[in-house]
Amino acid sequence: MIPVILSGGSGTRLWPVSRASYPKQFCEFYDQSFLENSIERLKPFGSPHIVTVSSMEALTARTLKAMGLPQTNAIYEPMGQNTAPAVALMCHVLNMNGEGDEVVGMFPADHLITDQRAFGIVLNLGHEVAKQGEIVTLGIAPRYAATGYGYIEVKDDVVATAENPKGGVFSARLVRGFHEKPGQSRAEEFRSSGRHYWNAGMFLFKVNVMIDLFKKHMPEMWQSIERIEKDLSNAKQIYSNLENISLDYGIMEKLDKQVCIPCEIGWSDVGSWDEIARLADExxxxxxxxxxxxxxxxxxxxxxxxxxxxxxxxxxxxxxxxxxxxxxxxxxxxxxxxxxxxxxxxxxxVGHPEATDHPFETRPWGGFETLADNKDFKTKRITVDPGAQLSYQSHNKRAEHWIVISGEAEVVLNDEVIPRGPGEHIYIPVNAKHRVRNNGTAPLVFVEVQTGSYFGEDDIIRYEDDYNRA
Structure with missing residues (x-):
């Protein structure tokens, strides 16, 4: 199986911790981020792949590195266009890589599953059914009459089973249909019916089967996706013209036949602070x-x-x-x-940047946190990863003072190499070419104080850069 994690959401319901610049799936509400938790959960079934947007590349790359996964496991959309284009692009990339006959398990990045044993049994059952060419969804047994989720209605027909360690069996059942988010009274009916389950956005399918469904139900989208080069170099031009539509609307609700596995796996979409509070208690x-x-x-x-x-x-x-x-x-x-x-x-x-931006930002080489920002000066706490370096750059409107807090810095100032250690300082004049390297094995941390007339991130001229930004 190829586990695929969709990681493109912005998570605004968990503001101010989750924001567009650093969304929910990367936030550490517990001992690890939701994306790290998802990767760890899925590793036993295969090497997880991630589909996300290019604006999340630095955050995603750091997560892949931390979790011991190759950078090639990430597929970057040029922009977010909902789940149907994301799944189509993923299928196209896997097919170009010769993996068209493989089964994909598709999962959101920011959900929580606490019963790993039951999840594994359900996933293996779904994998066996998907290998036969079926589209499989996981349906969550409703804990309450939820109006915020869509529902999957199942028939009595059972196509496969697996033993439930808590008693009984997990049954893969044919689907009667999908239902949109209901009102309260209908949600009560769904909860008590024994036939309706929350649609958690978790699917299993063979790559070539899903490609055939795109060709049948969304031919224009597939024809566009199929034109994308293997290196995704022309993806931005093509993506801008794609329909913004979910996989549910575009494909799933149009199918004559599919299978659902109802299950209780300790699932939560962690979609609100109320849910965070509930999980902390329960x-x-x-x-x-x-x-x-x-x-x-x-x-x-x-x-x-x-x-x-x-x-x-x-x-x-x-x-x-x-x-x-x-x-x-x-x-x-x-x-x-x-x-x-x-x-x-x-x-x-009203234009407050706090709606979307954090005071800290992630970069390919590490990251920084803005400690103070006013008209007279700006202060940052900067962290450089072991083996990484910033671009060789200069600024037209500001000078900088660097004070090393921990680690060993190798500063290049106008082509002169200057070492600096904890407690030591260096001054970077306006228009001076400069960069800093971390040749050590521990993170390099230093404080930067900017003085001048303008402190925007766009006041930068790059001469050399490891990340093709020069």
Whole structure:
């Protein structure tokens, strides 16, 4: 099996921790990011591939490296156009690589599954059914009458089974149809029917079978995708004209036959702060240590997440969700966090960068966090990975002071190599060519203080660059 992880979402419902520049799947709400958790879960079934957008390349590349996966396992869309184009591109790339007869397991990057044993049994069952040419979906047994999910309705017909370690069997059943997100009364009917299951966006299929379905149901899209070169060099031009449509709408709801495996695998899409709070209460092994410095006085049933682990006091308030980050604070009543996405829209409308941007950014060589930014100066904490170096560059409108905090820096200043260690400083004048290398085995960390008339990231002239940005 080829596990494929779709990792293109922006996760605005979990603002301010998740933002467009650093979305949910890369955030560490627990001891690892959701993407890392997904990769770890799927590794026993094959080498996971990731489909994401090119703007997430630096974050994705770092994750692949950290998880011991080759960089060639990533497929980068030039822009997000929903799940149908993403799956079509993935099938096209795998087919060009001679893997058209392989079974793909397709999974969202930002979901959580706590019963790995049951998940493995269900996945192996789905793999066997998909090898026969069937399209297989995993249906989640509804815990409550959810109005935020689509539903899959199954028939009595069973095509294959596998033993459930908790008793009974997992049954692969024929699908009667898909249902859009229902109202409350219909959701209650679905929950009690025993035939309706949440559509969690997890599918298994053979690559060439899905290609045939695109040719049948979305021929124009497939004809466009098929023109994309193996190195994806012409993908941007083609992608801009593709229809923005989900795989459910474009393919799944049009099929005469498909199979669903209803299951209970401890699944959550972690789609809101309310769900994060529920998981912290119900799954002790996932409980974060962010509450270590939270103090309550006549305050009950509150959930607090502090990205900086600062001391937080609550007095006389109940059932709140409090999310604190260095540059933004969210306070919500429990049960209301689904409205966070609308709130972010309002913040974005008035032009606040905090709606989409974090004070930290990831780069191919490491990353930086902005500590202060005003009209007189800008301060960053910069981390350079072992073996990495920044581009050889200059700035027209600012000078820089670098102070090494940890690690060993090899600074190149106007072609002169200057070593610097912890506690040492170097001054970079305006228009001076400069770069820094980390030749050590530990991360290099230094503080940068910029002075001048303009501190934008676009004030940069690159002369040499390891990442083809010069």
């Amino acid at each position: 799954v002790p092994s996932l409980k974060s240590d962010v509450n270590a410095k939270v103090f309550n006085q006549d305050a009950y049933s509150n959930y607090v997440f502090s990205a900086k682990n600062k001391v937080i006091g609550l007095v006389g308030v109940n059932n709140l969700i409090v999310v604190d980050t260095p540059d933004a604070l969210l306070i919500s009543n429990k049960g209301q966090s689904e409205k966070v996405k609308d709130l972010v829209g309002k913040i974005k409308e």
